[in-house]
Amino acid sequence: MRITRRRPAMIFFITLGACMVGVAITLNVGWIILNWRRVWPMVVGIPFFALLIAGLVLNTIFLVREVRRNERHDSFLNAVTHELKTPITSIRLYLETLQRRALTEDQRQQFYDIMLADSDWLLATVEQVLKAGEVGQRARNQIQTEVDMHALVKQCIETTRLRHHLSSEAISFDDGAGPDPLLVRGNPDDLQTAVQNILNNAVKYSPDGLRANVRLTIESDAWIVLSISDEGIGIASAHLKRIFKRFYRVPHRNVLKTKGTGLGLFLVRTIARQHGGDAIAQSAGEGRGTTIRLQLPRMLGSAARVQAN
Structure with missing residues (x-):
């Protein structure tokens, strides 16, 4: 609903800006016609009107961007509020049930398991919001630890299987690098956050x-590439670059029904670039799955030492 209400505001600012630019151009042309034989009015007037037109265009662009930024900010607040309120409400409900009713031991254990899962959900949401503010302020030269991407990815896969109660066949892991070491220099907690978010x-x-399908490969002997492909709802080509922006969520019916803060892929690309790499998204279109590629620079010196040993 907020997006629908803001759209008229965007149309208004764009229309107003176009009209003002049109008026400025008309005045500029009239000025030139009236003073084309006079040197100083031409010298002063033309640059002045050019600056006026440029200012109007820039002001219109700024206003439209602010409207869009406010849309994303409102969507983020709504998403975070829902992400925080839902597990809190659930935990409170089960605690009240435990307090008011006599339950069997099996029922109590079941309630405890549900409350623990809800508390993990709540903690994960808070940590993601805090991480989004933290990664943008961390200096790159603080990243010094040697990280084994093979071990890190395997750990993230196991965590995902346990957290979402997935079968072993749900996620396949293809180590395309073979026996070659997959070492990068980076912050292991941040890299784990990036892989886990994907x-x-x-x-x-x-x-x-x-x-x-999760695949680790070495490209050009200098890059470690993690590709995670799914067969989910997919992404239209117009949104493939935007999904890495802070708070951005694809305006798709299935997406809007899904829990999320719009920070996951923003964190993925931010962390990748802080490590000297990058992240890109690929999709054949809606309903045809998505592939996220995380590319990181390989530690060639450490690889040589490992092979020598």
């Missing part, structure tokens, strides 16, 4: 059940 997205946007 896997979580694959789960969230596969409403008919997850079928994901």
Whole structure:
């Protein structure tokens, strides 16, 4: 509803800006016609009107961007509010049930398991919001730890399987690098956050059940590339670059029904670029799955030492 209400505001600012630019151009042309034989009015007037037109165009662009930024900000607040309120409400409901009713031990254990899962959900949401503010302020030269991407990816896959109660066939892992070491220099917690966010997205946007393929490869002997492909709802080509922006969520019916803050892929690309790499999204279109590629620079010196040993 907020997006619908803001659209007229965007149309108004664009129309107003276009009209003002048209008036400025008309005045400029009239000025030139009236003073074309006079040197100083031409010298002063033409640059002045050019600056006026440029200012109007820039002001219109700024206003439209602010409207769009406010849309994303409102969507983020709504999403975070829902992400926080839902598990809190659930935990409170089960606690009240435990307090008011006599339950069997099996029922109590079941309630405890549900409340623990809800608290994990709540903690994950808070940590993601905090991480989004933290990664943008961390200096790149603080990243010094040697990280084994093979071990890190395997751990993230196991965590995803346990957290979402997935079968072993839901996520296949293809280590295309073979025996070559897959070492990068980076912050292991941040890299784990990036990989985990990609896997979580694959789960969230596969409403008919997850079928994901995780592949680690070495490209040009200098890059380690992690590709995570799913068979979920897919992404239209117009949104492939935008999904890495802060708070951005694809305006698709299935997406809007899915829990999320719009920070997951923003964190993925931010962390990748802080490590000297990048992240891109690929999709053949809606309903045809998505592939997220995380590319990181390989530690060639450490690889040589490992092979020598």
